[in-house]
Amino acid sequence: MDKWVVVTGAGRGIGLAIARELKNAGYKVAGFSRSTDPAEGVFDYYDKLDVSDFEAVKNFASKIEGEVWAIVNNAGITKDALFARMTEEDFDKVIAVNLKGVFNVCKAFEAKLRKSKGVIVNITSISGLYGNVGQANYAASKSALIGFTYTLAKEYGRYGVRAVAVAPGLIETDMSAKIPEKIKEQMKSMIPLKRFGKVEEVAKLVRFLISEDASYITGTCIEVAGGFRF
Numbered sequence: 001m002d003k004w005v006v007v008t009g010a011g012r013g014i015g016l017a018i019a020r021e022l023k024n025a026g027y028k029v030a031g032f033s034r035s036t037d038p039a040e041g042v043f044d045y046y047d048k049l050d051v052s053d054f055e056a057v058k059n060f061a062s063k064i065e066g067e068v069w070a071i072v073n074n075a076g077i078t079k080d081a082l083f084a085r086m087t088e089e090d091f092d093k094v095i096a097v098n099l100k101g102v103f104n105v106c107k108a109f110e111a112k113l114r115k116s117k118g119v120i121v122n123i124t125s126i127s128g129l130y131g132n133v134g135q136a137n138y139a140a141s142k143s144a145l146i147g148f149t150y151t152l153a154k155e156y157g158r159y160g161v162r163a164v165a166v167a168p169g170l171i172e173t174d175m176s177a178k179i180p181e182k183i184k185e186q187m188k189s190m191i192p193l194k195r196f197g198k199v200e201e202v203a204k205l206v207r208f209l210i211s212e213d214a215s216y217i218t219g220t221c222i223e224v225a226g227g228f229r230f
């Protein structure tokens with residue numbers, strides 16, 4: 001298969017698992033992260049750049065020749081604090097990466113996706129659906145991403161391009177490792193499946209969503225959260 005997929009924030013965690021899953025499914029995989037070196041055997045093209053840098057993303061996109069079948073906007077950060085203590089800098093930074101970064105990538109690839117009648121997958125979060133204490137900036141960025149996804153689905157449906165949001169719950173990664181152990185245990189007890197999710201469980205959903213088996217799925221947000229709703 002000579003179809004390219006692009007995964008952002010592919011250095012580790014969910015992004016790396018998605019890249020690996022899609023490589024195993026036979027796609028050519030392009031990815032980037034801000035600072036991590038590429039995992040061996042996963043990428044056909046890889047670079048280090050900041051997703052919030054419009055020109056850098058545009059330059060990355062220009063390096064990929066051939067059919068771009070899907071983009072998976074996964075790069076994301078948290079800068080958690082209760083709102084009373086949240087700084088302007090931490091608000092702006094989270095919006096710049098989690099929301100503006102997705103704008104940058106979609107802009108850079110939209111013409112290629114129209115050509116391929118491809119798929120956009122945006123990794124949001126259940127925080128964006130239900131809100132979460134300490135995450136006003138993050139939840140705002142992830143809610144906005146859902147509205148952004150629904151809008152692209154409406155604008156691009158006529159070209160055969162699909163856009164889907166994926167909302168993971170609590171997944172075992174470096175990001176969730178920052179949560180204090182005591183709070184993690186409390187959270188687990190509130191998750192219907194009584195455990196955190198695995199990165200592979202998100203990756204398999206993404207593989208399905210970009211496949212022809214999901215050809216009538218667009219403009220929606222699918223939770224992969226073990227039933228958890230903050």
Ligand SMILES: NC(=O)c1ccc[n+]([C@@H]2O[C@H](COP(=O)([O-])OP(=O)(O)OC[C@H]3O[C@@H](n4cnc5c(N)ncnc54)[C@H](O)[C@@H]3O)[C@@H](O)[C@H]2O)c1
Nearest residue numbers: 009011012013014033034050051074076125170171173175
């Ligand atoms: N882990 C969870 O429990 C969880 C839950 C819901 C949603 N998510 C979302 O899933 C996505 C991946 O999360 P994760 O847990 O794997 O995170 P992670 O911190 O383990 O990995 C994030 C990846 O994104 C890259 N990245 C961060 N900022 C970047 C930037 N400015 N430019 C380019 N790359 C950048 C990092 O280098 C890294 O490779 C994020 O969008 C996150 O919001 C995670």
